[in-house]
Amino acid sequence: MSHSVPSRPQMDVQVERKFVPKQKDLGADVTWAKINKDVLKSLEKPRPVFWVIFFSALALFSFGVYCEVYQYQNGMGVSDLNNPQVWGLYIATFIFWIGMGHSGTLLSALLHIIHADWRKPIYRYSEAMTTFTLLTAALFVLVHMGRLWQFYYVVAYPNERWTWPNFTSPLVWDATAIGTYLTSSLLFLYMGMIPDLAICRDNARGARRALYRFLSMGWQGTDRQWANFKVAYMTMACFLMPLAVSVHSIVSTDFAVSQNPGWHVTSFPPYFVLGALYSGCSGIITLFIVLRYVFRFEAYMTQPILNKLIKMTFAIAMVWTYLDLIEYATTWYGSDEVAKADLVYRATGDYALQFWGMIFCAMVMPFTLLIRFVRTNYTTLLIISLILNVGMWLERFQIITPTFAKSHYPWLWTAGWFPSWVQWGIVAGSFGWFTMLFMLYCKIFPSVSMYEVKEMVHEQNMEEKAHATQTEVHEPGLLPEMEGGQA
């Protein structure tokens, strides 16, 4: 049977190429025991730069706290917000942080549903990112409130006055959606972490052991536990993906439901959701590079996985670009003259710099990902991913500020509004708060999913085995058939 092979060497090469597996996501040297060792090591002794990051984040956060206390005691006036500019950076950054969270769910839920296995080494920290960005966003809801001390009025709780929140307000939808999202993603994160917590429990000592013992709740990896776990995890994933879409759609209704020019846009929900996924994906790339270095995850956060992540980011960036342009187009060709004037004002008025900055950072910069050097070099990629997120932050800024500066009523058309140092301080503090929490999380909990990487290794091995038998069985059968076709 195989006698025909030597006579057609070029044919042989073609066939082989067709069956050569693509670059594996994980190296061949990754074994189950090594996974345990590497990931558990990340909980013990990260590179010293971890402490640099952690303490600078702590410092930033402390400054943010100082600004907030200052604002709390003196009134919102210290932020230089005024009559048309009532929201400023607070709401812009709120949307930015909410958006950041969505990609974590995309990776952990959607890619889980469609069995995209490359997500496995990187979904855990993305899901943690979701949780912490939501916590950060929730801070801004509180920070921007005039009477922070009465925040519980927004919560629907039974009380003797029979007063309820206003369920028609997009802010109440926001609060409900964020509450649901935070609860669900926290449970999702926790549930997915239970097998790994059991691993930590089996290997830790002292206080940590007590913590992991408590959190892993006695998981033993029995077949019944696994069977239930798989069903539950998939069910949760099926809930989380539509939830994530609904959350940012609801955040977009903060604007789309109002009647201000530039906000009253039907395409806002998908535009916001895609913007959220976009900024989240570039955030995941940033953290990918940081964690890979700080916790020595080189064996798990590999180039093939990064490459897939970049492809996804690029695709999402293009869809976002399309939706952004479609928003301008519908306004431009629409009959709402005020909205059209607002659009022109955004592009040419006082905030043109921010507008074109956004266009450059978020629409033009993604194309640099097409250059092989840029996307394979970690330094350039880190810079690019940060620039993309700067672009997305500017996008949120230029949704809010120009609309307030030039809305329906001409008497309040104001120019040159600039946020005070208090606002900038709180925004900076939020970045510190997020980084601090995230770094603490990675130090205390396994930020690479051990059991799922093990599954991945198992599958890769099975595949290799199957492939080995497949080539033995199929190759001889394949060639005569082709020969027969030619004869």
Place this chain on the structure above:
Amino acid sequence: MSLSNLIQNWNSFRTRRPYEGQYEDAPYKWAMVIDLDSCIGCNACTVACYAENNLPVVGKERFGKGQAMHWIRIERYWGADEAKATEFPERGAEYLPMLCQQCEAAPCEPVCPVGATHHSPDGLNTQVYNRCVGSRYCSANCPYKVRYFNWWNYPDRAWPNPLELQLNPDVTVRSKGVMEKCTFCMQRLRAGMDKAKTEGRILADGEVLTACAQACPTSAITFGNWADKKSKVARMWKNQQVDLAKNSQEKSEEGIRGYRILEDLNTYPSVVYLERLRNLEA
């Protein structure tokens, strides 16, 4: 209990407002007419409002930052295009007193997360200071931008001793972090309506006026009970052919000046403005 309430009154819970004849049976519906032709931009209404409603004077610096608290403000415009006086431009100023329009379908109301602002049965857009948490969404959604936020704890500085003695005891002094706006001098209306109720009648036309209407030297501001068809304000609305429940007004002839601001946003304001007449040759 609430469920049966829900089922019994389902129809009224599902009604959209305003509708034709909404105030037919109501005793009161407060409304206003402002004649821009009479307005001379003297700011007496603003001063009266400051005195009546305990508005803090914020000072030059904070005013410059856009944090002023004038519930009624005199806006000054310089006519555009052909209306612009070319020879003496400084004579071309046009004034427009702007106050809360007490919209029947107010954009500020449905967006408040805690329900601090809602519509009263006598057609006012109310603001409950105690309930307000200061999310400022109402201000963001107000097309007229007539809602004012307490950016600072103004009582600290606005009325140094003994000035606090001139505060109106009938009106709350607002603390920092709450939204406030023109109430159509709610405290006067309330007192008047209560008094009339005790006497078993409804308020007569002109018996209660807002501070701005009272102070206006040229009587540019007319205030009254729109539900009373014989009141001056109701007659003016009728003569100006402005319908409360319509978002665009058809005029039977040229020269009828009544209009409502930004009507096309479906806000149904309770304030009618009478267009200014100009003699460009003069």
Place this chain on the structure above:
Amino acid sequence: MKKSHTLALYADMDEAANALKELKSSGVSGFRMEDVVVKSPIDHPELSELLGPRPVYIQWFTLLGVLLGPTTGLVLIASAQASFIYQVRGGRPVVPLPPDMVLTYELFILSGVLMTVLATFVAMKLPGNRSPLYNASVSEDKIGILVKAEPQSIPQINEILGRHKPLEIMGDQAR
């Protein structure tokens, strides 16, 4: 009578599978296949097949959650709006349906998620489930087979398990 336990550790899924197969076909009295528990670092569909049907009931709890959550939520929201001293806002209906749908949707997800999590912990017998025999290596890279049986059958079972190159056999009667 009190039952005994034995736990065998295997380095490979295939060996564990063979052990299970033999255990199933051996016909040793004094234990049931339902009492066989596999402990492993990852999920293992190929071993689960050998263990026979072990149904999962979580989805029924989920269904209950997604049915009850939104209906009670919508009724509560609507009656709260109706009893809030009848406040008209922005000319909208007092009980407006589209905004209520938004919240109902969120409650649909929330109650579904909460019921799923609750059911999962009940089904996984967590917290708790301190099994008599556990070895930390099943969370690393070993497959464990735990058998609960009458004490007199344990030697037989141990023999079967021992035929498939176990790394270790643990339990009351382990050699």
